[in-house]
Amino acid sequence: MWGDAVKELARLGRVISYDRRGCARSERPNPYERTTVTEQADDAAALLDALEAAPAVVIGRSYGGAVAVDLALRYPDKVRALVLLEGDALGLSPVGLEWTKGLDAGMREVAAQDGVDAVYEALIDEVMGQGAWDSFPEEIRSVLTQNGPALLAELHYVDEPMPDAAAFATIEVPALLVAGSDSPPEQRDMTEKMAEVLHKARLVRIGGGHLIDPAGAEVLAFIGEVLEAG
Numbered sequence: 001m002w003g004d005a006v007k008e009l010a011r012l013g014r015v016i017s018y019d020r021r022g023c024a025r026s027e028r029p030n031p032y033e034r035t036t037v038t039e040q041a042d043d044a045a046a047l048l049d050a051l052e053a054a055p056a057v058v059i060g061r062s063y064g065g066a067v068a069v070d071l072a073l074r075y076p077d078k079v080r081a082l083v084l085l086e087g088d089a090l091g092l093s094p095v096g097l098e099w100t101k102g103l104d105a106g107m108r109e110v111a112a113q114d115g116v117d118a119v120y121e122a123l124i125d126e127v128m129g130q131g132a133w134d135s136f137p138e139e140i141r142s143v144l145t146q147n148g149p150a151l152l153a154e155l156h157y158v159d160e161p162m163p164d165a166a167a168f169a170t171i172e173v174p175a176l177l178v179a180g181s182d183s184p185p186e187q188r189d190m191t192e193k194m195a196e197v198l199h200k201a202r203l204v205r206i207g208g209g210h211l212i213d214p215a216g217a218e219v220l221a222f223i224g225e226v227l228e229a230g
Contacts, residue, residue, distance in 0.1 A: 001140055001211075008215035012223055016053055020067075022150035024143055032149045034156050037063075041070040048078050055080035057223050059214050060087050062187075063154055069163060072171050081226040082175040083219055084194065085212040086183055091162030092193035099186035103127075104155040116148040123151065127184060128209045168197040175201045176222040182209045 002017050009015045021035060021043050022028035044067060048054040057080050060068030065087015072079040090097040103126065110122040121133045124144070133141065175198050179191040187210060195203040204218045213219070 001143075002214060005213060005215035008220065009223070012220065012227060014053065016047070016051060016056070018047060020064075020150075022153055023147050028150060028153075032153050035150075035153045036160055037066050037070050037157050038074075038160075040067045040154075041074060044068075044071050045075045045078055054078040057081045057083065057226055059083040059085070059219070061085040061212060061214065062210065063088055063157070066090070066157065069168070069171070072173060073163060073167060076172070079173055081173050081223070082171070083178070083214070083222065084175060084191070085178050085214060085219075086180060086187045086191055086210055087177075087194070089163070089168075089190040089194050090158065091164045092168065092197065093186070093190040096186045096190040096193075097158065097162075099184065100155075101158045104158050107152060107155060111148070111152060116152065117145050119148045119151055120144040127187075128211065129182075132209075165197045168194060169199065171198055173200065174222075174226060176219065177201055177203045178212050178216070178218060179203070179205050180208045180210055180212055181205060182207070184210070 006015050006017050019026040020040055022032050048056055055078055058068045058071060060066070060083070062085070065084040066089070068082055068084060068087060069089070072082055088096070088100065090100055103123065106126065107119045107123060110119050124133045124136070125131065177191050177195050177198075179188045192203065195201045202222065206212065206216065206218065
């Protein structure tokens with residue numbers, strides 16, 4: 001899902017794209033029942049160290065945005081800037097938290113009724129509109145279907161401690177926040193709440209839904225500015 005974006009981002013410098021714990025080519029235990037944002041951020045920090053890539057401009061979408069924020073909070077020396085594409089911020093947005101809890105409950109009901117292979121199709125149609133799943137290329141649908149156990153393991157984060165406004169206010173790196181006009185309003189609310197508390201945030205609203213292009217014009221321009229600033 002990041003293939004075309006990686007090619008564009010690579011025009012600006014070195015790009016690292018990886019399969020998070022439990023997803024696609026990365027290993028996961030069987031059964032894979034739970035992970036945490038902290039665990040995922042620890043993985044990202046270890047990867048940056050192993051590849052001698054810190055500090056990095058960190059791009060995260062949705063749940064990946066929550067991981068990116070946790071990385072910036074606990075490993076500030078590893079983050080040069082943040083790009084959050086409707087990144088989750090459940091600790092800032094009561095409506096976002098309740099909506100995500102509803103997603104969690106809904107996906108577990110789907111898994112119980114139709115099997116774990118059906119949960120990503122249900123999630124995509126819920127977040128992007130009925131029938132959105134059918135518009136995805138078969139290759140993408142196959143990867144996401146196999147990631148069903150990882151999705152359910154990650155959704156447990158609705159019960160985790162979450163960064164509040166005071167925590168977000170400690171982040172000093174520049175941040176680009178991007179929200180889509182056609183996304184669920186709860187998703188946009190989380191982005192707007194982050195813009196209110198991050199000191200160096202730039203909020204951009206664009207057309208389209210939740211799958212915001214990681215190499216969109218606004219993102220490329222922002223990263224270019226960060227790299228030029230040194």
